[in-house]
Amino acid sequence: MTGKLDNWIAGVSVAPAGGRYEQATNPGTGGPSALVASGGAEDIAAAVAAAKIAAAGWKRYPSAKRGRLLHALATAIRASADKFADLEIEDTGKPLAVALAEIENSAAYFEFYSGLVNLPIGETLDVEPNHHIFTRREPFGVVGIITPWNVPLNQAARACAPAFASGNVVVAKPAETSSQTTVLLAKLATEVGFPDGVFNVVLGRGSVVGTAIVSHPDVRKVAFTGSVETGRLIGHIAAERLIPLTLELGGKSANMVFADADLEFAATEAVRAFSGNAGQVCSAGTRLLVQREIHDEFLARVVEVASRIRPGADMGPLITRTQFDQVKEYFELAAAEGAKLELGGSDVVYPELDGAFYVAPTIYSGVDNGMRIAREEIFGPVLVTIPFDTEEEAIAIANDSDFGLIAGLFTKDISRALRVSDAIEAGQVFINSWSTGAVQTPFGGHKNSGYGREKGIEALHHYTHVKTVVVVY
Numbered sequence: 001m002t003g004k005l006d007n008w009i010a011g012v013s014v015a016p017a018g019g020r021y022e023q024a025t026n027p028g029t030g031g032p033s034a035l036v037a038s039g040g041a042e043d044i045a046a047a048v049a050a051a052k053i054a055a056a057g058w059k060r061y062p063s064a065k066r067g068r069l070l071h072a073l074a075t076a077i078r079a080s081a082d083k084f085a086d087l088e089i090e091d092t093g094k095p096l097a098v099a100l101a102e103i104e105n106s107a108a109y110f111e112f113y114s115g116l117v118n119l120p121i122g123e124t125l126d127v128e129p130n131h132h133i134f135t136r137r138e139p140f141g142v143v144g145i146i147t148p149w150n151v152p153l154n155q156a157a158r159a160c161a162p163a164f165a166s167g168n169v170v171v172a173k174p175a176e177t178s179s180q181t182t183v184l185l186a187k188l189a190t191e192v193g194f195p196d197g198v199f200n201v202v203l204g205r206g207s208v209v210g211t212a213i214v215s216h217p218d219v220r221k222v223a224f225t226g227s228v229e230t231g232r233l234i235g236h237i238a239a240e241r242l243i244p245l246t247l248e249l250g251g252k253s254a255n256m257v258f259a260d261a262d263l264e265f266a267a268t269e270a271v272r273a274f275s276g277n278a279g280q281v282c283s284a285g286t287r288l289l290v291q292r293e294i295h296d297e298f299l300a301r302v303v304e305v306a307s308r309i310r311p312g313a314d315m316g317p318l319i320t321r322t323q324f325d326q327v328k329e330y331f332e333l334a335a336a337e338g339a340k341l342e343l344g345g346s347d348v349v350y351p352e353l354d355g356a357f358y359v360a361p362t363i364y365s366g367v368d369n370g371m372r373i374a375r376e377e378i379f380g381p382v383l384v385t386i387p388f389d390t391e392e393e394a395i396a397i398a399n400d401s402d403f404g405l406i407a408g409l410f411t412k413d414i415s416r417a418l419r420v421s422d423a424i425e426a427g428q429v430f431i432n433s434w435s436t437g438a439v440q441t442p443f444g445g446h447k448n449s450g451y452g453r454e455k456g457i458e459a460l461h462h463y464t465h466v467k468t469v470v471v472v473y
């Protein structure tokens with residue numbers, strides 16, 4: 001696009017009330033991306049007012065018709081894949097194949113939830129004679145959806161699709177660095193027939209627009225995906241307002257490889273786990289726990305696989321100069337903490353990608369789980385390896401983290417795999433593959449990784465609340 005990007009309110013493009021815009025940067029070139037509206041509380045007030053007007057009609061909208069609209073949006077996303085890809089690449093610099101996979105996944109969310117519009121169902125409760133008691137699941141009304149920059153369209157689709165399917169209307173705020181695809185999604189929703197006001201997008205800074213969404217008295221639920229720090233700020237406001245929250249926050253996920261695993265496959269998966277989307281993934285597998293007897297051999301395999309990644313072709317850049325500088329600070333920290341650099345690090349520069357925010361896949365060994373590089377989310381393609389001797393030790397190290405988003409384990413012993421998965425404090429455990437699962441699989445965290453669940457049928461419970469109706473006859 002590389003043009004002006006405005007809010008989308010009540011089915012039309014609307015300039016920000018204050019007339020302010022901010023220039024976004026293409027991290028793949030260091031050049032300009034879109035000139036993005038920088039909205040304020042007035043824009044949120046307008047969007048929430050439009051959403052509120054639409055809410056009553058959307059709640060009563062015939063469910064089959066609502067399902068058809070969601071399905072039509074899935075089809076429209078696929079038909080516009082090239083356009084989405086251009087915008088996503090401009091905003092995030094990711095390679096085309098990665099962008100296209102994200103877009104397909106985004107369509108899959110709308111497709112999946114289009115078939116589940118009747119699923120938020122209630123129960124009939126037989127309590128005593130002459131009583132007919134039933135429950136129904138109802139939408140909250142206006143839902144605020146705040147998303148980060150790493151997989152912008154995917155994050156918007158993941159939260160919006162179940163919100164719409166269960167009868168809510170949405171005011172969404174994408175990250176200011178990567179807003180274009182969320183606006184296009186809302187435009188397409190209008191084009192395929194979503195009633196005006198059901199899907200609104202307001203652009204701008206998190207501290208301004210994000211805060212205004214969470215604070216608005218007519219916003220009845222918020223789904224937030226982003227950092228722990230922002231999650232806490234939002235949590236305070238939501239606690240004050242007593243509104244429900246879904247918080248999808250960070251991670252420092254452990255990937256455990258036992259000596260009996262298929263080491264060739266596990267090495268490929270271990271690399272995919274930490275380097276996908278240049279490590280800018282909440283569920284990245286950034287702590288590789290390896291049974292001591294195979295540690296050195298396995299590390300060599302992982303280093304070999306990772307050294308074949310070509311930044312620019314296989315792996316995109318980091319999103320901003322700030323993120324780039326932050327990851328480089330972790331390289332200095334790793335050295336100061338005494339970790340052994342096995343691959344990458346700050347000495348690797350890419351002259352052909354000059355001006356863009358690329359870092360090399362980076363691997364450290366000699367790491368203790370107490371070091372900051374093993375405890376903090378770096379959000380770059382940085383892996384630490386930690387040896388362990390026993391199953392119990394692997395579990396203890398994996399769980400010794402402030403986070404609990406996902407975990408992986410590789411072993412041919414199914415009993416051990418199930419024992420370890422029982423003991424792991426994480427919302428998802430992947431055995432003999434590193435995957436973040438399909439759109440059908442519930443997703444969310446323990447501990448600082450957040451609460452509530454997105455994806456799957458489970459998400460519909462988080463976008464509805466239960467009403468009990470008692471009839472005495």
Ligand code: NAD
Pocket residue numbers: 146147148149150173174175176204205206207208209210211214225226227228229230231233234247248249250251281282283377379405449450
């Ligand atoms: P961030 O918290 O800085 O920003 C996320 C969103 O919140 C953006 O839209 C931002 O503008 C907005 N925001 C910022 N300050 C705000 C405030 N005070 N009030 C309301 N909204 C505000 O996070 P980020 O740097 O964009 O994203 C990276 C983080 O997101 C990482 O920690 C990553 O682990 C996490 N993440 C989690 C998941 C998940 O599903 N668990 C997925 C992707 C990313």
